[in-house]
Amino acid sequence: MIYRFTCYSILTLVNILFRFGIPVFGQQHPNVIVILSDDGGYDDFGCYGGKEVYTPNIDALAKNGVRFQSAYASASVCAPSRAGLLSGRYQQRFGFEHNISKRPTAGVAPEDIGMDPQVATIADFMKYNGYKTVAIGKWHQGDGPQFNPLKRGFEHFYGFIGGDRPYFPIHGAVKPTQLLYDDRRIVPEDSIHYLTETLTNKAIAYIQQYRSQPFFMYLAFNAVHTPVEAPLKTIDKYKDVADPLRRAYLAMLDNMDENIGRLIEHLKQEGLYENTLIIFMNDNGAATNNGADNGQLRGLKGSKWEGGIRVPLIMQWPAKLPKGITSNAMVSGMDILPTSIDAIKGKKIQGQQIDGISLLSSYKDVKNGHDYLFWRRGIARAVRHKEWKLIVVKDDPILLFNLRDDLREQHNLAAKYPEHVKEMLHKLTEWEKGLENPKWLSSVLDNDQNQLMKHRMDVVGRAAERQYP
Template identity: 55%
Template sequence: MKRLVFKAFLLCISCVTVVAQAQQKKPNVIVIVSDDAGYADFGCYGGKEIPTPNIDALAKNGTLFTDAYVSASVCAPSRAGILTGMYQQRFGFEHNISELPVKPYTLNDVGMDPKIKTIGDQMKHNGYRTIAIGKWHQGDLPQYFPLKRGFDEFYGFVGGHRSFFGYPGGKAPSHELALFDNDKIVPENTIGYLTDMFTDKAISFVKENKSKPFFMYLAYNAVHVPMNAKKELMDRFPNITDPGRKAYAAMMVSLDDGVGELVKTLKEQNLYDNTLIVFVNDNGAATGNYADNGKLRGLKGSKWEGGIRVAYIMQYPDQIPAGKVYSKMVSGLDIMPTAVGAGKGELISGQVTDGKNLIPYLNNTIKKAPHDDLFWRRGIAAAVREGDKWKLIRSGDTNPVLLFNLKKDISETKNLAQSHPAKTKKLLAKLAAWEKTIDNPHWLSPYGDKNQILKHRMEVIGREMELKYP
């Protein structure tokens, strides 16, 4: 009898060990989001002025995407797409958070629809411990708070931007600007430099959860305005004379240093090889933060390439090829299904997913492109990209339809709509068909449609002109 009990005991230990090993094989997933950075300001995308060695190392050890897009050219709807893996217009999230609800919706409805499952929900469903760090910007009211949207922990702020340093007087001016540690507000007089604090929280979370699979959404607000930089880092750039650009460069260094410290911690905790890291910028360079989009035309808020094409990298040793440049079209919508797919998890049923798990495309298991078409709309301005070549922008009845061959004209200098009427008609039809699958906006932008019309004219070129049309 004792021998049978002992054998049963050994069998239980064996089962527990097998389960623990299976859980350990499930990869950790970290999604790092930068805010308003310029496409040409990363070394791995050709940047020369500002060193970004740690972000560049992600590309060297993983796959860099050349034709990567987010689903919106401004912060909040872009993040809604990343967080849900679906076009955010499906649930009315077309504009940045505002106080202009569209009837029958009210101010209570301004935020990411609580019925929609987030990447946090999806990863928890698959056995992950989850945390959101940094900028949230998915609604200011309690029902939109990260702790109610699939995240076990939250360390960040719920608004669209805030000071990188503590506000004077020890208290933030508003709820949206306050720094939260879960549901507790952090005293402003304890805040050092926000980018560093987000990195420190990410590192402590890794150490605390090293024995179980975790998911981290690390949404830095760098390099969004205000242009708050550490002076000692600004001093590294004596050759940059413009004070705004100098501050931007220093903020980029803080961001890159944070990525490096996090990767260093993963290596120290023996988690590096079993961690999928995704790095993505939330939209193009902003008009006011001195970022550089290089050869991409336009800036944040537009349907030009400079508003929607972004830096985007995935690293996962043994699963995603190292040193690879992938030129097929991908989207921020792909992040959620890729995160779930990396751990061979299952998506929660009952919700549309517009993104694709990119891992089989990157390791050549699937040879075709992940997407045939991608779509955008914010107010009166909408766009579609088809395959590796064509892109159309439609921005109201008073503006001409714009058609570009991105393969030959990445800077969108030649409108081909008149010379290619059949292609123009086809892409307008595709755009109209997609619009039938989405909802009308649940709230509006305070800028209205006028600026969207004005900024999508061929004669509007460069930051100085775009600054007139935020």
């Protein structure tokens, strides 16, 4: 007997194939996962030269994809860096210049401190193009209800609103910004094992839930931000490290890498690995207080030295990208939004400015990267153009470095190349004309003094740098 397929039976077959991650009617749209680590040291990731910690899964992303060697965060501290990533533009364009604080500037109400609701996020763009959108982990874009991820384009949010929280369950009262949410429901503290693992478990659950349709996931680990709380099962691996802070930090980084491996393994099990674009990035340079190491890069989190803004950035997409590529193109966290839209061949939301460029083309040639990148936080400003880097901090002497010859930023060439100083100052001034005044100030009351001190040429060495957070 000849079996006659009905429309219903065809649809049933299609649904079954989708359920098992099998492409139907040609190539499916790719999934996109952005993984963000917090306050990691540039030299602590194996593929960037790290020797003390075991990061095989992050290293495998680089081995199987593209590793950028001149990648930058749009800010040297957590919240504005994330705002740049989420918006695809310089966060100063909408007044997001400092970490979230309770110090509004003139004309700004305290409840309005956060990422401008009129600015579309990467989730808004992906949702606009038919994607399921999930945010997991640290948010840090404003405490008020209008800034909640569920109001910013994400259909799901499993994480906490603030900038930090403990990794183990909190006993007693929990600060509102540290509460762990599952969408609108507060997650009981006693259900948290170790937060990095708990966040990964939820990420895996969402991958399983949306395996038959394209999804975008923003997985923002709070590891390896303070408090430095190592998972007990991992810390013994680093018992030979003398410094207890460094030992615990390495264990935390190791654990995050292990959980990234679990996530990738699940993608493979679901048949989603080949057609998932994974972008891994660190949000800024090594912190002054968590035991991280920037290696040869000068400076730490909060500074305009390379150690404050240059970050690991890796892109892997087995179905589309070559393996083992090292790119010297100058790129930014702002590029993640346009890269995601490019990958899905999506449409942009009209009226939303984007400063980023697609990494899918920029990795191929240094000429395809940014020509200029700019930074500003309070009295400290910087600009990079090709091999040149300029730092300007209020009335301190102007600093100019040739990063091609002097990546450690040891030799100030401002007096020798006044024409470069003049040109780059002009570009910086022109860029600033398109910015809004900061809507709030830093919560660090002596931030300006710290900025002045940390950018002095005679502040040399990690011990000296850590004096000025």
